[in-house]
Amino acid sequence: MQFRIILSFIAAIIIPACKNNERGRRLNQKYISYWGETYWEYKFKKNGKFIWKAEGHYGNVKERGTYEIIEDTLYLFYTNNKLKKEGVLNHKYLIQGDSCILDLTEDMNYKFWTEDYIETITNPPTAAE
Secondary structure, three states: OHHHHHHHHHHHHHHHHHHHHHOOOOOOEEEEEEEOOEEEEEEEOOOOEEEEEEEEOOOOEEEEEEEEEEOOEEEEEEOOOHHHHOOOOOOEEEEEOOOEEEEOOOOOOOEEEEHHHHHHHHOOOOOOO
16 A cells, blocks of 8 residues: 555656656747738747747837747747737747647637748749759
């Protein structure tokens, strides 16, 4: 009986620790999108910081912050909360493979793609290549 209690206690500590191995992962990538006549961009750096900017109908706006990845979810922490309060900046994205992040805070399913991915769909290789 005592052995089971000790084993359960050890499992309760080790299993969550193993599951959180994804914590601390870093991106070194730029994700872009176009919506509402506005170009949107997130640029993530390996140091855990990011820059967000919008250019177009929405205006020319730039914001900075830090991020954290836990499993397949990207959490953003903005320096200036004013734009977040206005509903412009979202704080939670699902990482979909190497080429896409999906906004989890809006019903509109905003997707941001890497430039490499967009290049492949706008300029697909021809049969001669």
